[in-house]
Amino acid sequence: MGIVGGAGIGVERFTDALRNGRGRFSAVRAAPSSRPAYVMAELEPFRLDEHLPSALQAEPSLAARLRKVGGRSTRVAQAGLLAVAQAWCQAGFPAGGERTALVVGGQNLSHAFEAGWSERFAEEPAYLSPSAAIQMLDSDLIGCVSEVFGMQGEGYAVGGASASGNVAILNGLRLIRSGDADVCVVVGALAELSPFQLQAFANLGALGGEAYLDEPERACRPFDRRHNGFIPGQASACLVLEAESHALARGAPALGRVLGGAMSLDGNRGANPSVAGEAGVMRRALANAGVPVDAVEYVNAHGSSSSLGDITELKAIERAFGAHGPNVLVNSTKSISGHCLWSAGVVEALACLVQINAGFLHGNLNLTEPIEHACALLGPDSRDIGVRIAMSNSFGFGGINTSLVLASPSLSIGSG
Template sequence: MGIRSRSCVITGMGVINAIADGIPEFAASLRAGKSGIGFLNHPPEHVPVRIGAEIKDWKYIEALNSIHGLSDELRQRTKKSSLRSPFPVQVSVYSALQAWRMAELETKPAEPERIGLVIAGSNLSQHYIYRQNERFRESPEYLPPSYALHFMDTDHLGTISEILNIQGEGFTVGGASASGNIGLIKGAQLVQYGLVDVCLVVGAVADLSPMEWQGFHAIGAMGGKRFANDPSLSCRPFDRQHEGFIYGQGSACLVLESSESAARRGVRSVAEYLGGGIVLDANRLSDPTEKGEAKAMNIALQQSGIEPKDIDYISAHGTSSPLGDDTEIMAIRQVFREYTPQIWINSTKSLTGHCIYAAGMTEAVATVIQMQEGFVHPNLNLEQPIDDECRFVGKRSMDTELNVAMSNSFGFGGINSSIVLKKGERTEWQ
């Protein structure tokens, strides 16, 4: 068995991305195989990238008012604390409020000192900083005083904790594209070791400036060239015509809680977090390794007390990059060996694009939804699989029972992570 001292369950979830605003819409979009990838409404200046999965036509106040079941007092406090916040902070607040409501933390509260908060992601305000830099170069004296707070990642932490009166442990974690999983693992440890009873983990949106767009493009990490005239075909995880990741905007939040706290508050758990693994490759570059990815999966299994044969489904990292996809499949085959052909495999990025810092969180939410509703979502554009023995989901969703699932996230700089989740009590999304 693993190192768990207390069981850790999931009692709330929130999400926003290119195909969904909220859990019910995300569930419907996953089952339908809806793609959010298209031509960018606001392509980055000076950069030859025109394809992505944006959160389009989103208005913060309308979004806040759409969350049912929040008190007027909480709504007013939210507006007072975040109305002038940068876009990434507002999106984080929005996904956190969704999860807070699902977990019934306003009507069935936990002690503020026993609630923790983890923000997953780093360099979260790059586009905001880029825009302010232009103003600063013209008129330094007109730089807003609030910039001193807004440029730091901890702005997410402070704003959400103020709105929700969170007074337990809190911090930000960065792990490139593995940030979401790392945030979940660290948040779960706070719960398992008894440091908090409840912990919100928020995967923050990556609001890229033109400089980040150019950097990803220059390193050859981005796709969208071969299918430049048909964006819906551009993200192709595990297909032989894959050529790079497609950027996606998104944020997601999970409420982690000890099973004792959930029982005490009288709330349902939609899933149980069993364990996770984080491993470094001792590599500063963007190339992944089979050894590191396999080790992260093995550690997640060991901490969970789960055998390879018990995994029903893998939510793969699956970015649609040739080296990344090939390496992940080799690592999966190394870990699961003869059981590989019986495990469903898909990549949510084929629908949402690569949400970068929030990718692991978004995919954890998608995993819980699929376990709850008994299906696996499609792998869009999978026409010529890179492996003939893996059980990739096809172009349509498939009904199937999922009890235990693994979700992988790997990041530049040799950061490997994997988590294991177990199906919880049946819940109707609201």
């Protein structure tokens, strides 16, 4: 696992943020804008060389490629490379080659990059860097990661709005299950929103935080009565998926199991969610995983801090789990990380695995006045508790519904 984000660089710091409820939100100015500032969980400037995993000392040629490629890359690519490096080292340096695939979750990754060039381009179009032709494409992250880590299997980027991360994990799972890859590296791409994108979300009424510019740490409040829209977060995260037989053969450490998942559409191009669509995809995910409803102990909710989205999801959880619903603990990692958009699914699947392995569930930050529901929402503080089977939800504009079923590495199942 690997993560580079506003809540911390590296799994250890991210775990600390989850356990102790340490979100890093601030008011950030963007121009042009109708707002004086936006609340975000922003990834602070970082130097790639200062955060390379110490384990890379054992692979000097890999470290050299990482410095070379990363040194001339965009911030999106640098964050992705560093997240992959962390995960690659933790996974015991799996071999690259034709049996290692790469799936990137995210789309429209270059908006902020292009916005940053706009003024200079308007003044002197001819002086636009030739490398911009590569860097403006979503495939740039695929090229950077595959070059550094020697991946020659299948590789592509998938987009599903805020569900992109889960869509990427589901595609990685299919590649492993079909036998087309032994290893699949899944990367949730950093979302750097341009002023245009921020204003568009604000005008839609989806972006919150305007009432909390003086108290940004209180702005992201999933399932609370005072929620008023999503709060952007910035992170790139990585999971290394591997066929069980292949992992066992090379003695790789297992941190969890992806038991299954599902994806569905509402047939709706808008931003409004559907109880039926969300409940249905949760049920299909459980069927795909071969897991009974009453075996799930915990749901990492999409929980975006929007009034319509939050109540819709809680109703969907009630419908999907029926009589077992009140027994299922629910939290939203976004209360700590912010809404990481394209990478949210990978960030939150990683959060599930962190909690499963460390024996705790993080709290719902800022949850002081819960909306009416029949679900077992965790309070603002973390709780020490063992979980073996969890669900992670991600939903996206355009009626995209996704759910994953994750489990402890110690869970005994019939097949990998």
